[in-house]
Amino acid sequence: MSGSRTNPQPIDLDFYREARALAGTHPIESRRQLSQLDGTFIHLDAGDAVTVVLESGAQVVDLFPLNRDDHRERLTHQTMVSEGLFMTRYSRLWGTMPRCRPLMTILEDSVVARPDGPGDAFHHPLLGGSGTRLEWLLQGGAPGVATTWEQLAAAGRRAGVASHHVGEPVSLFQKAYLVPGPERVVRLASDALAGDHVRLLAEIDLVVLIALSPYVDGAEPDDLPEPEPRPVEVQLQRGVVQPLPWPYPGQPALDLEWWHQQSSHDALPAD
């Protein structure tokens, strides 16, 4: 056994390093402040970049991308098999079958985990922020608060996304570690500071659902106060870079005709 990932995927780091550099100087087209627990969505074209910036301290931001034209293609927990449980710079958020391609790639992650915390704690977990009502109530949260899943579902409805397409988001700025044995994900207060940011490149045309976590900095206190989310700014950059084609150059393409024939839904839109 080794520390290798079970399904390693090739990545052209030279391309993403250049994309990161380009995005660092690319003009920002729009800025939007989020400060309420009401969820929102943005539309991205392939090659756009979105940056989530903390304005006044740690705030967990849950993010769930879907193919703008085919909501069945959305972030999948299978990302974990290729990327690990925690995302960081150059991690890719993978989409569901049949295409199984990257939806977004993290170009920038300024968060630094303090060295005095649990050694295996990282930021930006997958699966860590479903934030269902049951979890919230078990945590002692107030009944009237919009949970993460409810915010994402509401944002999805406004964007025309059926709630059953809303799955597990990536929890940006959340710090967490895994308890050996039961392998429970324990959330910790984020080490992120005001000004910290995560920038993601859209690999395809997307609708991205975004919610501020009612856990605010991500900690699990014994007594949850009424949540007072900290504002974040969502910056949009258009046309930062032309994404790599998929499959990547030199990689074999899978014949998906069988999937089209078996699927009860309409044929997939052309890429």
Next chain:
Amino acid sequence: MKALADPLQHPYYQELLRRRPHATHVSHDRVEAHVGAHGFRAEAGQLVRLTLPEGPQIVDVCVVGVEDPHERYSTGTQMAMEGGRISRGTRIWGSPPRTRPLAVCVADTVKSSGGAPGLREHLAYGAHCVPHMWVRPDGTAERSCHDNLRNAFSMIGVDPDHVGDNLNLFMKGTFGTSQGDLLVARSDAEAGDYIEFAIEVAVHVAISLCPVGAGSDMSAPEEFWDHHQEVAQIRPVEVDVFEVDYGSIAVPSTGGQT
């Protein structure tokens, strides 16, 4: 987070375990290696046992509600509520907005025999192999768990597009300490080992015999995906459904408040 009560301490499960030896055998199916897939419906109150008759075999399992197939096993909810392990006493959680247990594991005979720290069988988070993992240069692929799970749902009239999150029964693995990488090893399950679930909500179940067989130590993942299927031994699994006479006791939901 406040822990939910141990479901097996619920009076219903106490009674179930007492009456379990006298359960009625409802059905028996043997899923052969060359078939690789099986779909079935299980009713609330029934018991479902998956047995390895010939030795270790990873079994990927998708579960969706009969009433609403969009209510499905949810890896994220499972990790939040129970952690990444499945064994006796573990609830199997469905997706929001209902966020309720679909089943409870009531028996697990597998004994892990060491290896790296944390390695154990029955994972809640291991996903399933897809054709893209097995793709060959000509654009074709061997049958993957994704294909099997779709076929399994199709067998029972469930839209195969409902294949989503899944359990990895008899799969040995853990999270590594580097960014939470998934580490796996060969299963320690033996012939005759089984895992059994009590069903709380009527469900459709799809199972796949993973083409990696018992799994393997992943010292060289690239080589694994290139060559493993040529040598993996896929073994059968048996699916048995039982009914217990509960008298007037109703099937509970052990998920607490919603």
